[in-house]
Each structure stands twice: as structure tokens, then as C-alpha cells.
Amino acid sequence: MTTTKILTPAELQSHIDKLPRMNIAHLPTPLEEMPRLTERLGGPKIWIKREDMTGLAYGGNKARHYEFEMPHVADQGYDVMINIMDYHSNNARMTAAAANKIGMRYILILKNAANRNVQGNLLIDKILGAELHLLDEYQSGNAEGYATKLKEELEAEGHKPYVIQEHLFPRIVGMVGFVQAGVEILEQIEENNLKCVHIIGVAGRSMCGLIVAAKSMGLDWKFTGVTVNYDVPLDDYIFQHSKDLQDVLDLPVTFAESDMRVLNQYVGEGYGVMSAQVAEAIHIAAQTDAIICDPNYTGTAMAALIDQIEEGGFSEDETVIFLHTGGLPAVFTFADQLASFNG
Numbered sequence: 397m398t399t400t401k402i403l404t405p406a407e408l409q410s411h412i413d414k415l416p417r418m419n420i421a422h423l424p425t426p427l428e429e430m431p432r433l434t435e436r437l438g439g440p441k442i443w444i445k446r447e448d449m450t451g452l453a454y455g456g457n458k459a460r461h462y463e464f465e466m467p468h469v470a471d472q473g474y475d476v477m478i479n480i481m482d483y484h485s486n487n488a489r490m491t492a493a494a495a496n497k498i499g500m501r502y503i504l505i506l507k508n509a510a511n512r513n514v515q516g517n518l519l520i521d522k523i524l525g526a527e528l529h530l531l532d533e534y535q536s537g538n539a540e541g542y543a544t545k546l547k548e549e550l551e552a553e554g555h556k557p558y559v560i561q562e563h564l565f566p567r568i569v570g571m572v573g574f575v576q577a578g579v580e581i582l583e584q585i586e587e588n589n590l591k592c593v594h595i596i597g598v599a600g601r602s603m604c605g606l607i608v609a610a611k612s613m614g615l616d617w618k619f620t621g622v623t624v625n626y627d628v629p630l631d632d633y634i635f636q637h638s639k640d641l642q643d644v645l646d647l648p649v650t651f652a653e654s655d656m657r658v659l660n661q662y663v664g665e666g667y668g669v670m671s672a673q674v675a676e677a678i679h680i681a682a683q684t685d686a687i688i689c690d691p692n693y694t695g696t697a698m699a700a701l702i703d704q705i706e707e708g709g710f711s712e713d714e715t716v717i718f719l720h721t722g723g724l725p726a727v728f729t730f731a732d733q734l735a736s737f738n739g
């Protein structure tokens with residue numbers, strides 16, 4: 397790894413502060429120990445960064461993203477957002493909440509959603525007032541076409557619609573929220589005198605933000621990202637997104653693909669299908685330190701954490717920090733599988 401210039405936390409903060417921001421997350425989120433899980437696994441000390449406690453309609457990583465992404469979109473004159481997501485999506489819910497906060501109309505196209513129980517994220521989407529389009533399996537095959545048609549109709553009515561999936565740049569802007577989280581975590585790590593920090597969580601944009609923060613401040617934190625989805629070629633994605641984010645913030649950082657260890661072996665049958673290993677991990681985290689993980693994202697990352705500690709994937713002197721990125725309402729969508737799990 398090569399870093400051309402190391403920034404102090406205050407200098408990094410000054411880069412962040414140049415961007416428009418809306419304060420919608422409850423910050424700082426706690427960084428706390430998981431003493432009972434640590435004891436049960438008998439490995440390195442485990443801590444947890446509680447991004448599930450950001451607030452904003454049940455919390456999660458998108459609260460930080462939208463602090464930066466939502467003003468960016470609103471400032472460009474868009475007056476209605478269109479989002480295409482899966483029926484159980486956390487993103488769908490948190491976007492609805494953030495849209496309400498800024499007073500933006502929000503249309504939600506949900507795939508594979510027709511005839512589902514209105515439960516979990518879908519229930520919250522409805523309560524938040526998202527304009528729901530619940531597609532059946534056949535329609536879901538062309539959800540983008542469905543969105544384009546809707547967008548054209550809105551344009552004909554004089555609106556300026558913003559289809560989230562058509563724009564990458566604002567989503568990169570959203571990642572700044574996790575560069576901010578990196579500054580926050582550093583402060584908490586220093587307060588608690590933690591050494592040899594190794595952060596593990598879902599491999600995605602939030603982890604990219606933390607990597608950018610750590611590298612900008614010259615920190616030797618290690619990162620393990622856990623894949624939850626077969627669709628995204630992650631190594632490239634992380635590398636490229638970190639670079640994009642560096643450009644947004646104008647940071648003097650260079651990246652290597654080795655900046656994050658990516659674990660692909662916990663995906664199971666794929667996104668949206670909870671494996672027995674994930675169900676077990678959800679129960680272990682709950683029954684030790686009373687942490688609730690979700691069936692798609694944080695449950696998979698928790699399964700990886702447990703397995704890696706059992707298999708010696710972390711060294712004893714490391715402080716392992718589990719990045720809990722939220723997703724709690726999804727537990728209710730998977731109620732039947734979780735309730736019938738024998739663990």
C-alpha cells in the first residue's frame with residue numbers, strides 16, 4: 397500500500413465538510429464489546445460497531461449514506477425518486493425514510509413482491525408512504541423497463557424524476573458517510589485503547605468508505621469483507637469504488653486490491669436465501685450478546701466472523717470489530733425459517 401500524504405482526522409474532516417449534508421443519523425453510534433461471544437469462541441476480542449442504531453426507521457448503513465446522497469440529489473432539482481429493489485430490501489425502506497426527511501416524493505418498484513405478506517421492510521415501506529409498485533415474477537424480469545415507462549410518464553407531467561439505478565455518482569457521494577464513520581471509529585478506538593484493529597462486515601460501499609478513511613489517515617486497520625451476493629464481482633468493485641470516492645473527496649490516497657480480504661464462501665444459495673449457517677449465526681449472536689442480525693447481510697457476515705475465528709482466520713492479538721450495518725426488519729420477513737430453526 398502506498399499513501400502519498402497522510403491526513404490528520406481534522407484534515408480529513410475538512411474534506412468531508414465541503415459537501416452538503418443533512419443530519420438524519422443518530423451519531424456517534426456505539427462501539428461496544430461482545431464479551432460473551434468472545435468467550436464462547438475463545439479467540440481474539442470481538443467488538444461491534446452498532447450501525448444498526450443509526451435511527452431512521454429502524455436503522456442501518458443507509459442513514460449515513462443518505463446524509464450526503466439525498467442533498468446531492470435534491471440540489472439538482474429532482475422532485476421524485478424511483479427505486480427498484482427486492483421486496484425485502486433494507487435500502488428500499490431507508491430510502492423511503494430519507495426521502496420523507498427531505499420532503500421528496502418516492503416511488504418504489506419492488507421485484508417479486510406481488511402477493512407477499514406485508515411484513516418486515518415491506519410493511520415499513522408502506523407505513524412510510526412509499527408509492528408502491530409490487531411486481532410479480534414475470535414483471536420483475538423487466539423492472540428497469542417498468543421504471544423507464546414510469547419515468548417517461550412523470551416527465552410528460554412536468555416532473556424531474558430520478559431513477560436511483562441510473563446514477564452511480566450520487567451513490568459514491570453517499571459513501572462519504574462511511575469515511576465520516578472512519579473518523580468516528582478512530583476516536584472510539586483511541587478512547588478504548590484498542591490495538592491491531594481488524595474490521596469485518598458485509599463487503600460493499602460502507603466498507604469502501606472505511607478503507608478510504610483508514611488509508612487517508614495512515615492507519616494500519618485490516619479489513620475483511622463478506623460477500624452476500626453472487627451478482628457483484630467484488631474485488632474489482634471495492635477497488636474501483638474506493639478510487640471513485642477518493643475523487644469525490646479529493647484525497648491523496650492510492651489503493652491496492654489487497655486492501656480488503658474478500659470472503660466469498662458464505663453466500664450459500666445466494667442473496668435472499670438464508671442458509672442454516674446464517675440462521676445459526678443469528679441465534680448465536682442473539683443468545684450471547686443480544687445482538688440481532690438480519691438474514692441477508694449481517695447474518696452472513698456474522699456467520700463468517702464465527703467461522704473465521706473457529707478456523708483461525710484472525711490472529712489472537714487482533715481486536716476484531718464487527719460492522720453491524722443494520723437490516724433488522726428483514727428478520728420478520730424470514731420469521732417462518734427463523735422460528736423453525738432448532739438452535
Ligand SMILES: Cc1ncc(COP(=O)(O)O)c(C=O)c1O
Binds near residue numbers: 486602
Ligand atoms: C443491512 C445491510 N448491510 C450492508 C449492505 C451493503 O450496503 P453497502 O454496499 O451500501 O455497504 C446493505 C445493502 O442494502 C444492507 O441492507
